[in-house]
Amino acid sequence: MDFSLTEEQQMLQDSVERYLEKNYSFELRRSMVDERQAMSEEIWKGMSELGLLGVPFSDEYGGFGGGGIETMLVMEAIGKHLVMEPYLSTVIMVGGLVDIGAAEWQKKILLPGIVNGSMLLAFAHYERESRYDLGHVGTRATLDGNVWVLEGKKTLVMHAPVAEKLIVSARTEGEPGDRDGVSLFIVECDEENLGGQEYPLFDGTRALEVQLNGVRVGPESVIGTINGAMPLIEKVADRAMAALCAEAVGLMGAVYSMTLEYLKTRQQFGIPIGKFQVLQHRTVDMLIHLEEARSMSILAAGKVDSDNAFERRRAVTAAKALIGRAGRYIGQEAIQLHGGMGMTDELPLGHYVKRLAAIDVLFGDATYQRSQFAQLREDTAATEFVQPRKAWKQI
Amino acid sequence: MDLTFTPAEVAFREEVRAFVAEKLPGDVARKILEHRHIEKDDVHRWHRALYEKGWIAPGWPEAYGGVAWNSVQRHIFDEETASAGAPRLSPFGLSMIGPVLIAYGTDEQKQKYLPEILSGETWWCQGYSEPGSGSDLASLKTRAELKGDKYVVNGQKTWNTHGNWADMIFCLTRTDSSGKKQQGISMLLIDMKTPGIEVRPIVTLDGGREVNEVWFEDVEVPVENLVGDEGRGWTIAKFLLSHERTGIAGVGVSKRELVYLKHIASQEQVNGKPLIDDPVFRDRIAELEIDLMALEMTVLRVASAESEGKAPGPEASILKIRGSEIQQRLTELQMDAIGPYALPFLPLSWGENWVGQRIGPDYAAPLAARYFNMRKTTIYGGTNEIQRNIIAQQVLGL
Numbered sequence: 047m048d049f050s051l052t053e054e055q056q057m058l059q060d061s062v063e064r065y066l067e068k069n070y071s072f073e074l075r076r077s078m079v080d081e082r083q084a085m086s087e088e089i090w091k092g093m094s095e096l097g098l099l100g101v102p103f104s105d106e107y108g109g110f111g112g113g114g115i116e117t118m119l120v121m122e123a124i125g126k127h128l129v130m131e132p133y134l135s136t137v138i139m140v141g142g143l144v145d146i147g148a149a150e151w152q153k154k155i156l157l158p159g160i161v162n163g164s165m166l167l168a169f170a171h172y173e174r175e176s177r178y179d180l181g182h183v184g185t186r187a188t189l190d191g192n193v194w195v196l197e198g199k200k201t202l203v204m205h206a207p208v209a210e211k212l213i214v215s216a217r218t219e220g221e222p223g224d225r226d227g228v229s230l231f232i233v234e235c236d237e238e239n240l241g242g243q244e245y246p247l248f249d250g251t252r253a254l255e256v257q258l259n260g261v262r263v264g265p266e267s268v269i270g271t272i273n274g275a276m277p278l279i280e281k282v283a284d285r286a287m288a289a290l291c292a293e294a295v296g297l298m299g300a301v302y303s304m305t306l307e308y309l310k311t312r313q314q315f316g317i318p319i320g321k322f323q324v325l326q327h328r329t330v331d332m333l334i335h336l337e338e339a340r341s342m343s344i345l346a347a348g349k350v351d352s353d354n355a356f357e358r359r360r361a362v363t364a365a366k367a368l369i370g371r372a373g374r375y376i377g378q379e380a381i382q383l384h385g386g387m388g389m390t391d392e393l394p395l396g397h398y399v400k401r402l403a404a405i406d407v408l409f410g411d412a413t414y415q416r417s418q419f420a421q422l423r424e425d426t427a428a429t430e431f432v433q434p435r436k437a438w439k440q441i
Numbered sequence: 442m443d444l445t446f447t448p449a450e451v452a453f454r455e456e457v458r459a460f461v462a463e464k465l466p467g468d469v470a471r472k473i474l475e476h477r478h479i480e481k482d483d484v485h486r487w488h489r490a491l492y493e494k495g496w497i498a499p500g501w502p503e504a505y506g507g508v509a510w511n512s513v514q515r516h517i518f519d520e521e522t523a524s525a526g527a528p529r530l531s532p533f534g535l536s537m538i539g540p541v542l543i544a545y546g547t548d549e550q551k552q553k554y555l556p557e558i559l560s561g562e563t564w565w566c567q568g569y570s571e572p573g574s575g576s577d578l579a580s581l582k583t584r585a586e587l588k589g590d591k592y593v594v595n596g597q598k599t600w601n602t603h604g605n606w607a608d609m610i611f612c613l614t615r616t617d618s619s620g621k622k623q624q625g626i627s628m629l630l631i632d633m634k635t636p637g638i639e640v641r642p643i644v645t646l647d648g649g650r651e652v653n654e655v656w657f658e659d660v661e662v663p664v665e666n667l668v669g670d671e672g673r674g675w676t677i678a679k680f681l682l683s684h685e686r687t688g689i690a691g692v693g694v695s696k697r698e699l700v701y702l703k704h705i706a707s708q709e710q711v712n713g714k715p716l717i718d719d720p721v722f723r724d725r726i727a728e729l730e731i732d733l734m735a736l737e738m739t740v741l742r743v744a745s746a747e748s749e750g751k752a753p754g755p756e757a758s759i760l761k762i763r764g765s766e767i768q769q770r771l772t773e774l775q776m777d778a779i780g781p782y783a784l785p786f787l788p789l790s791w792g793e794n795w796v797g798q799r800i801g802p803d804y805a806a807p808l809a810a811r812y813f814n815m816r817k818t819t820i821y822g823g824t825n826e827i828q829r830n831i832i833a834q835q836v837l838g839l
Contacts, residue, residue, distance in 0.1 A: 047450060047513050048443045049745040055442065115442045306837060318839075326833035333832065334763060337756040341738035342731075348444035364731040417720070420727035 094163030125296025370412030470526030523693030568612030
């Protein structure tokens with residue numbers, strides 16, 4: 047057991063931190079939100095040049111060959127600097143689906159495009175009825191000759207407004223809620239039977255409601271095995287949750303530092319308010335939540351690539367549950383300790399708190415994750431996704 | 442970064458497990474696992490087994506009879522022994538006065554006391570708190586006046602754990618009251634059989650008698666029993682309280698109690714179904730289990746940093762607070778799990794030799810008393826509020 051970073055990991059952490067510190071100001075982010083931009087092309091290019099977009103992929107696709115810990119380091123910095131770029135959607139989620147599930151020739155097209163920053167992708171999965179249930183897929187894909195026809199609606203597709211391609215989950219067999227019968231398809235966003243409505247989330251993220259009105263895709267568009275996508279989706283969702291946990295730790299660390307600084311400088315009754323014991327104790331409780339969250343983020347990052355699905359799910363659900371709660375706690379306390387200033391749009395604080403609140407919701411909030419954790423059984427752990435050889439030929 | 446145990450750490454765990462299986466007395470383990478009263482001899486037998494193996498003092502330098510385990514190994518040892526139901530060793534000799542004597546004691550004191558702490562021949566207790574000096578420990582008033590080659594001690598100590606089992610007490614006394622309250626404090630080692638010492642039990646709200654008042658009336662202590670310099674006792678007292686940080690979280694014991702909680706919740710029935718399948722109760726257990734996972738990971742982070750010789754970061758200071766809160770929440774849930782059978786209170790029935798009828802299931806009897814008893818964890822060793830003061834002032838710089 048060893049919690050220290052390797053030299054390579056330390057360099058990765060330093061370089062992402064240095065780059066964002068220098069190039070990603072809060073003002074830049076604010077102007078992007080005001081102008082309804084989902085991202086900055088310049089920042090994305092810069093992240094690509096640093097090699098950040100290839101962190102989870104092997105070097106044959108131009109990647110860094112990293113795992114959960116390396117992703118954690120990048121995501122923590124993304125949180126600390128409140129970065130809006132579509133790293134989670136493009137690199138972690140779609141990148142993860144392709145990296146684990148796609149055929150070799152598909153990987154050779156898609157992964158280098160992700161790594162060099164030229165290809166933006168989003169994962170269209172959740173639907174109105176699914177709430178947090180990953181298996182609730184009602185969108186249908188039916189065969190017409192050797193062409194798949196996709197019919198249905200997808201909701202809350204993050205970063206889709208800037209994507210050129212979507213990976214869409216659709217039911218090729220069974221009913222919504224069945225674990226079997228879900229398949230993944232790559233869909234070009236300029237497809238004419240694909241409609242959408244763009245809107246912002248409360249943290250400034252741009253999202254899309256997606257309408258698939260008989261979108262036709264060829265057999266080469268299938269990622270993974272027909273009917274067998276759920277284990278792949280679950281595995282990638284766990285990666286996304288571990289990444290979000292790390293982002294949340296970065297956010298919480300920043301919020302905590304801002305609050306500590308405020309307590310030391312804000313004067314009332316002739317002394318810094320941090321001299322008041324009642325505020326000191328509340329700050330210590332923020333620190334406790336932060337350190338617990340950091341511990342759980344490390345646990346999730348360390349176990350998310352585990353071959354043991356029970357161990358992986360146990361770590362990720364526990365981390366997401368604890369971090370969802372800790373994020374709420376730290377955000378709410380930070381606003382309270384900042385007094386009226388905590389309520390303003392002017393201070394970065396509120397924007398951090400909103401991102402923390404959004405992270406709790408994504409993939410299921412603390413209550414949902416705790417319930418998932420409680421129902422995990424060692425013997426009923428999810429079956430592992432086995433990468434097919436040439437999946438697209440099965441049609 | 443690697444969260445898996447190394448092959449050497451796995452082998453160490455196996456070695457500890459095998460030793461515990463062979464040497465931990467079964468009757469003692471049963472008492473611990475079922476929360477029944479333990480006696481001095483129960484602890485002593487386990488102490489002797491560890492002493493004979495050479496594993497009694499992991500925190501001590503090898504030259505003084507310690508074991509060269511790193512913090513991760515110590516965590517594994519704590520976890521394995523706790524889960525098997527090993528009793529907690531008396532900390533007053535091994536974790537408190539032992540390290541103090543190694544750091545501040547004279548050669549004569551080391552030779553006289555350390556071997557008997559290791560062997561378990563001498564049992565120690567602590568003379569710190571006084572009726573007027575709780576969190577404000579430095580305000581203590583017990584006087585020690587030097588007369589010839591003896592100190593004469595007068596005063597009263599309180600919250601003295603297991604003074605009735607102890608042969609010796611290490612005692613903070615006031616040798617000078619002219620300066621600041623932190624100055625003029627001296628640490629004395631006092632034989633509990635010295636004339637003028639009286640030990641009176643304090644009955645706690647669970648009916649227990651583990652803490653005492655200790656009265657000193659003209660108690661004569663040889664001058665060679667002074668630890669360090671006269672008037673430097675406060676520095677030594679702080680050294681003692683800061684020693685051994687990771688063990689304080691009690692992760693091993695809490696993991697054992699979580700298993701016991703699940704056992705109870707799977708036996709108890711609600712509408713014909715096990716309580717553990719009730720979604721509300723199940724989620725309360727889950728929340729506690731997740732918090733315990735976070736505590737364990739935090740302990741391992743601290744242990745790993747210590748093993749590499751790094752100074753612990755702010756995460757180390759939270760261990761006592763969260764560790765004690767989790768211990769209390771476990772007792773709450775265990776009591777909640779047995780529902781109405783928390784109510785019967787028959788302390789005699791907790792003994793192994795009880796032949797009368799028990800009310801309710803066997804495991805129910807001691808749980809309420811344990812819930813009340815464990816309220817102490819957020820008070821002793823510096824209340825959790827004092828811990829927060831220390832963190833705010835020393836770690837956060839507020």
